[in-house]
Amino acid sequence: MQNDIILKDLSFNYEGTPVLENINLHYSKKDFLAIIGPNGGGKSTLLKLMIGILKPQHGSVTLFGKSPGQVSERISYVPQNTFTTKGFPIQVLDIVLMGRLSKTKSFSFYSKNDKAMALKMLEKVGMETFAHHKINALSGGQRQRVFIARALASEAEILFLDEPTASIDTAGQIDIFKLLKQLNESIGIIIISHDINVAMNYATKVAHVNKTLYLHDVGNAKNFAIFDTKETPVHICPIELITATRCTHLHPKQS
């Protein structure tokens, strides 16, 4: 199996409070990975470690065989908070163009090609008519689409999204997930989602993160036999709750 991302014995703490412990993960960009878990469970921290915004205190992150900082132009990112400085004068198109930064020349303005690409990506998220609107005039859901377009404009091989559909209505969420699913034919998708239902319908792998990480294979979720165990699993697994089946993996006892 191809391993585009390898997390090895990854641990992270904020001022002594452990957020993530002993995370191990192998990810191939063929997969659509949804990261779920409770608030404060370390989902965003994990994502930021994977893209290199945060540095691990223990263990290692390997992207395409290198450290995240060396391959930053091969990945892109949609942040959780898209509410920018109030009154900052900037148009939607100019934000999407930022996605082109690593593809365009350093000491000049954006090219026609960059602009065409940015417009194309706005069209993909259904925001092309807003290209010349100021970002501050847009709703939360519209902003999130713009930030997705910005990430798409990077032409990255793996796209990381931190709750990109948090302020989008259900119909809009499904549109976004459909788009991501279609993109997943050629690029990797790693998404933090609060909506397990939607995530389950599109993801091929689900990682449940709550200080530790449990990886679930969604493809087999409906087929596997009831997990026969004499030990009661201590980790309450949302995947089990939804699929009404038991996980194929063993949940180690939490101390």
Next chain:
Amino acid sequence: MEILQFSFMQNALIASLLISIICGLIGALVVINRMVFIAGGIAHGSYGGIGIALFFGFAPMLGASLFALFLGIILAYITHRNANRLDALVGALWAFGMALGIILTDLTPGYNVDLMSYLFGAILSVSTEDLYAMSAILVLVCGFVLLFYKQLLAMSFDAEFAKLRGINVTLLYFALVLIISLGVVITIRAVGLILVIALLTIPPYIAEKFTNSLWEMMIASTILAAFFCLSGLFLSYTFNLSSGASIILVATLAFCLQLLVEKVKRF
């Protein structure tokens, strides 16, 4: 138009325009990056450099520039490391610079008449050398903004994303703070270190309300700053008032008008 016949007036007008472009470009970046307090700290702290220059007997503006760059590096380092207690640290540097300046001028023999001009500006006594210095800094600021426009915009908007797109955000941030330091010091020549912040922040604040992009904001800020400088200069000449303070009063008046218009619009 008899006032244009005086060479000091011609110098003052040219200086106003040069300063306006510098303030328009830098001010917009200061405002969108919420660095007003940092700029204030550099402006006031640079007084320490004036004290050092007087004490050791070299050009005060050179002392102020070098000291401002020194403060800029410290502030950029602090902001980059830990933005949490930034305001307290800026406040400390701000006071340190001023105190150092006062002590050193105290220790310098003879009363220095020029002192007030650094506090409140002396645009009417701008020399040809000052104009050269202003032009040089203007070229530097313009070059920086033109070369790194899209990187500066991306960093100001979303530094994490900019970093992920391969921009050396740390280096760019240090460069920005240093360019701001130089711009602030040269503006001190016109309106003084106490008033520089107003000229740096009021035009961009008004401009961002009616512009759609950073470059539009920069151009609008420049035009507004030039308007404030020229009308302030005219008022100071006509009514024999202090020039720096006149410029700032016009600017603050426009600021109040803008707030008023905004309030009225909401109804």
